[in-house]
Structure formats: C-alpha cells, structure tokens
Amino acid sequence: MEFSQLNLIPGILDAVKDAGYKEPSPIQEKAIPAVLSGKDLLGCAQTGSGKTAAFSLPALDIIARKKAEDNETKIRALILSPTRELALQIEECVKMYSKYLPLRCGVLLGGVSQKPQEKMLREGVDLLIATPGRLWDLYKQRLLRLDAVEIFVLDEADRMLDMGFIHDVRRIAGEMKQNKQTLLFSATMPDEVIKLIDDLLHDYEKVMVDPVSSTVDTIDQRVYFVDTVNKHKLLLNILHDEAVYCALVFTRTKHGADVLTRRLSKAGIKCRAIHGDKSQNSRQEALRSFKSGKIQVLVATEIAARGIDIDGLPYVFNYNMPEEAEMYVHRIGRTGRAGASGSAISFCNFEEQPILYDIEKLIGHKIPVIAGHGFPMSDFTVKQQSGGRGASVKTTEPITSGSFAPPTTSKFPKSMSRPRRPRSFKTMR
C-alpha cells in the first residue's frame, strides 16, 4: 500500500514523503483509515511500530480540515504521553508531519518552567502534547480549555498506569466533550487498562501489531550469568571492545544508574545517566549527547528510557534484569529497529534467574548463555523450598531450565554480530 491511498490531505503526504517514509507501516495501514472514518481506536502496539504517525497523521488531517472551516485556533487534539522524553519525541514527529499545515503544535511538560508554556497557551495551540501532571496543573489554573478537543490520544496507557497517572488521565478525559474521538495505545493490557478502554472507548476499531511477546527476529539476545559485584567489570570488558561504540544500559534503580555511571566514567567511558531524579534539561542534554555520538553509553532506568527512539542503536544491556518479563521486550525493542541488526545482552545474577525464566516463557525460546567469560557466577547456591527458608545446597552449574545453548569461550561468539558503525549513525533529531 502507498501513503497516497490513505486519503490524507496533500500537505501531510508531502511531509511524509520528506520524512523518507516509502509506505505505511502495518499499524498505520490499519489505523489511519479507521481514525479518518471517525472511529475510536485501540492500538496494541509498542514503540518502533510507527504508532506515532498512526495516530498523529489522521489527527492532523482531521483538525486541519476542521480549522479550514472556522479558522479558529483552539485545542482540537490532545495527545497524552506518560514521560517527558516521549512527549518531546511525539512533538518532533508532529512538527515534522505538520510542517505544511497552518496548525500550531505545542508541548506541556513537568520539570520545566511554566511561564513559556503559559505564553504558548495564550498564543493558541491546535494540537497539544502533554504529560498528565502538568496538563492537569495548568487546567486547574484555568490556563487552558479542553472543551474543543475533538481527538484525544492516550499513548502508552499501560505506562500511565505504572507511573500512577491514571487518575489524572481519567480526570482530564472527564473534562472533554463526550463525542470526541479517542485513540488509546497500549503495549500490554493489564486489567486497569481494560477498564479504561471500557470507560473511554466507544465503537472502536482494534489494531494489533507486534504483540509484546514477540521479540524482533533481528535482535541477537544473549545472557551472561554474573554476580552483582562483577557486573560493572564485565560491562567494562565488553564496552572496551571497539564494536560496542554505542550502548543503552538499563539499571533497576536511579541510584544504581548513578553508581554505574560514575564507575564507567572513572574507567574512561564517556557516559551519562538518565532517570527521574535528573532535571528535564539534564535528561535532554544526555539524550542529545548520546544520539549525536558524543557519549558511548547512556545508563537509564526503565521509566526514563520508555519510548525513547534511537535510530540505529546497536546494543542494549540489561545490567539488571527487569522486574517483569514484559519490560524485557520493551527494553530490548530499542535496538533492532526497522530491520536493522542489534544485540541485547543481559547480566543475570543468582537472584535474577527466576525472571530470566519468565522472560524465556514469554518470548517462547531460550536466550543463549555466554559462558566461559572472565567473571563467572560463583554463587550457584540453590535455595530449596523444603527444609525451611534459607536452607541451601551447592551445585556446580548455573541453574538453567535445561536447554540453553552450549557455552562458548569467546567474548563475542561468532553468531553474535559485531555491528559495524553504520555509515551515518543517524543522530536522532
């Protein structure tokens, strides 16, 4: 299918062409006609599927047509994002897609001064992207109106829930008119999201792509069994290999991210941390440095990295295993985008082994183990349920569920591609 078959106005088609998109992605192919027909939409999709264009292209189309009728500037489309980074990313995309349209787009984020946002609202906005907390704050201060919203997009609803924004989201939705069009996107469908869908969506079309349990074929996944105390040494070892010129490293906690960043910096690795305690400016600066190749490593917590889109990212490390199996799929989805190859390397200590098994169950296959590395796990203690808590037996092997790939002694096994630096490591906007 071609974009020109989607019935979008010429200004949008030209912008999409400028963006270099040759054909709509599967979610765009299904979602765009549904939204243009006026239906609500439930999109089960994750970052990397092209979902931003799937909701913003038809939203822009609809509001541009409406504005042509009355020539008024008012908030006709609202896009809610759980994180500031994702909101900024959506804003960049929307600005790119709307560059030939007489529309004003703006973003409201927490963590930065309110003044410029007030000015922007006074001057008028047609499409607003916002994080729920700041939007609700400004709404309560009567600095914006929501009664003209025709299209309401809720992006990453599951993450809204995780981050405790669901009440703000419900309150915000309650301030908009009943007959608006609602587009809700979520990578996973926990009960609370299903409840939200029941409450917010009417006569909706469901579009499912890339279910969360499918990890992209192009991602080479490996796991190292390693004790916590040795994780940073193992990481340094791998990072010093020139092939790993660019890596996103996930830690479990903000403190863990800071500690690791200090250790890596001390060892001469150019790196920055990005997490919720960093100011918005610092987070954006770190992201810019990473995207432009100024730093080799970005150490991030799950939430801070959520939705971040980094073209051509070759390596993702799970320095700490994620707390939930589904998070693993989100995390490693940062690499191997758009058919490019990528590697996802996980460091698993003794306590983290149960989550590894959950992950393997979710993705439906074993993750090959890299054995024979310099920092083998020493604690192969099996804590047995019988005999009381804490009773233990020693084994000589890492505990695996039986069919892991045979160990290999090289630091990078042959099958693990050493991605060469792409000719143009596309610095992301």
Ligand code: AMP
């Ligand atoms: P998203 O899932 O919205 O974060 O998009 C992931 C990446 O795919 C972004 O870098 C988009 O610019 C890009 N993208 C979205 N739609 C298309 C398309 N139809 N063709 C090529 N790239 C696309």
